[in-house]
Amino acid sequence: MDKFSAMRAFVRVVEAGTFTKAADSLGVPKGQMSRLVQLLEEELKTQLLNRTTRRVTVTPDGAAYYDRAVRLLDDLEELESSMSQAKATPRxxxxxxxxxxxxxxxxxxxxxxxxxxxxxxxxxxxxxxxxxxxxxxxxxxxxxxxxxxxxxxxxxxxxEIDRFVCASPAYLKRHGMPQHPSDLEDGRHHVISYFAHGTERSTYVLQRGGEQYEVHSRSAVAVNDSGAMLAAGLAGLGVARTAPFMAAPHLAAGTLTAVLPEWSAGAWPxxxxxxxxxxxxxxxxxxxxxxxxxxxxxxxxxxxxxxxx
Structure with missing residues (x-):
């Protein structure tokens, strides 16, 4: 038995949670993974994993062995990297x-x-x-x-990803250019909302210096993807919140116009x-x-x- 291969197989199974996922991640047959772990248990004369039809869980002895095995394999990888001059040519x-x-x-x-x-x-x-x-x-x-x-x-x-609000020229021609965040709540405007599955639609919080304004506006359309948000803005569905790196070519082409440019729509780390x-x-x-x-x-x-x- 190649003890280091068996140790790597055991560590991967613990981290992946199943033999199938572990085998797929390493590109080896599932049976080979199972056999390596079985040989390791026989060598150590202790059970490392509890096996069910859907998942494996680590035993107390297995948890202790996992902690030591991870450190040992890390040390071995670092040694091999230094010996092969991987710092000069990572591969x-x-x-x-x-x-x-x-x-x-x-x-x-x-x-x-x-x-x-x-x-x-x-x-x-x-x-x-x-x-x-x-x-x-x-x-x-x-x-x-x-x-x-x-x-x-x-x-x-x-x-840090800065964000701001924008709209298409056609939308602004129909609904007018807002001068203050409160204008987005006057009944004329639609704000394209963002939602995550299982959560309510989010509101826009705009900031200018020390001033902050939470916008509560009509929202006919909500999306859960930043690309879809930009597409909805380009389609004239309402005021959209996006990032400069996404909007830059559309601003330059005139297919999008910044709205309330002195206000930030917040930044994401x-x-x-x-x-x-x-x-x-x-x-x-x-x-x-x-x-x-x-x-x-x-x-x-x-x-x-x-x-x-």
Whole structure:
């Protein structure tokens, strides 16, 4: 038995929760994973996992062994990396997940630079606006906008997404240009709302210096995706809240106009999030540093005063 392979298999099963997910994440047959863990239990003469038809759970002995095994494997990976000069040429597969707008408009267009710097890193980019199970899906890190509520994860803040409100020229021609946030409540205007599944539609909170105004307006349409919010604004369905990096080409083309440009619609922090209790590999570390540099530069808000003549 290759004890280190068996140890890696056991650690992966504990983190994934099932043999199937663990086998898929490592690209090996499920039977091989099960056999490795079984041989490890026979070698240690103790049961590490409780098995059911749907899930496996770790025994008390298994939990103690897992903690020590993770540290040992991390030390081994660090030793191998230093011996192979991986710090100079990081290599391997890196799995990253990002929201659709951030992936399409910022991350993927900038990837040629990352690939040129680190040609031996092969990167898989998952694009999703839904939460990702980092451990179960074997994802190295995710980009997340908004506060990270799962305190068990490690989060590094790498930027801030400014937001403002805008509308199409056709909409403003029909309903008029608001001069104050209270104008959005006068019955003439529609505000495109945002909702998350299981929650009520959110309201806009606009800020100007120390002044703050919570908008309660009619909302004929609500969406749960930032790209859909922008599309609804372009379609003239109402006043939309978006980010400068998404709206910039439409502002320049005159298909969107900033509304109340001196008012901010709030800012969302942007984080790189990765699982705890794992060695931060060199390939992950260089990606995080590169992403921090990219978003610090990209998320600098352009002027909002572009408007159709």
């Amino acid at each position: 391997g597969m890196l799995r990253v997940d990002a929201p659709s707008a951030i992936a399409s408009l910022i991350l993927i267009p900038a990837l040629p630079d990352f690939c040129a710097r680190y040609p031996d890193i092969h990167i898989d980019v998952g694009v999703s606006d839904k939460p990702v199970d980092l451990i179960g899906e074997n994802v190295d890190c995710v980009l997340r906008a908004g506060e990270v509520t799962d305190l068990s994860l490690v989060a590094r803040r790498i930027g 942007l984080y790189v999030v990765y699982p705890p209790n794992r060695h931060v590999s060199v390939k992950l570390r260089v990606f995080i540093d590169w992403a921090a540099e990219l978003f610090a530069r990209t998320l600098e808000a352009p002027p909002r005063h572009c408007a159709a003549d």
